[in-house]
Amino acid sequence: MERLLRPKEACQLLGISYSTLLRWIREGKIRVVTTEGGKYRIPYSEVKKYLERREETRAVIYARVSSADQREDLERQINYLMNYATAKGYKVVEVLKDIASGLNTQRKGLLKLFKLVEGKNIDVVLITYKDRFTRFGFEYLEEFFSTIGVRIEVILGEEPKEATQELVEDLISIINSFAGKIYGMRSHKKSVFIQGVKKLMGELSGKDSEVKG
Secondary structure (H helix, E strand, O other): OOOEEOHHHHHHHHOOOHHHHHHHHHOOOOOOEEOOOOOEEEEHHHHHHHHHHOOOOEEEEEEEEOOHHHHHHHHHHHHHHHHHHHHHOOEEEEEEEEEOOOOOOOOHHHHHHHHHHHOOOOOEEEEOOHHHHOOOOHHHHHHHHHHOOOEEEEOOOOOOOOOOHHHHHHHHHHHHHHHHHHHOOOOHHHHHHHHHHHHHHHHHHHHHHHHHO
């Protein structure tokens, strides 16, 4: 008797989201069967057939740092991801990198990645940490990519807690933008407010160091 998969199991094997699986079922891209209890299951043969059609996984490596003096870290990210891709048997079709804030949505590498995804020219995006891809809204991008059949593989999960400097800079950038809208970009009140935030962040960082010490 053929093995029948639960939707969650099928999604994991295919590397797609649940919403994408439902869309494939509606489009007739994948066949399902209904059990006596009224639940639907996916025959393993359907999943196997799809995986066999994907002769090779086309991968894009994406790496990012916030400033030019972090180029060594940028290369470390790329080398790590290249080794990972080789170990997984992926075909690397593009290596994209940016030197910019994770808040910057106009990064050249990121925009090129969007075009590759929209053109369905890749199967997977490899990144070291979620924050290398975007500071906020990672889940939205992950879902958008998934609807096109592209998955994001985060190799190292969350960034280490000690990597706080870039996060502090991004936080100050956000506060600076909001303060400018409230007080005016050149307002003295805005300058005083921002300096106060920077002082507070410095004090908090100092306390964290004392706790660790």
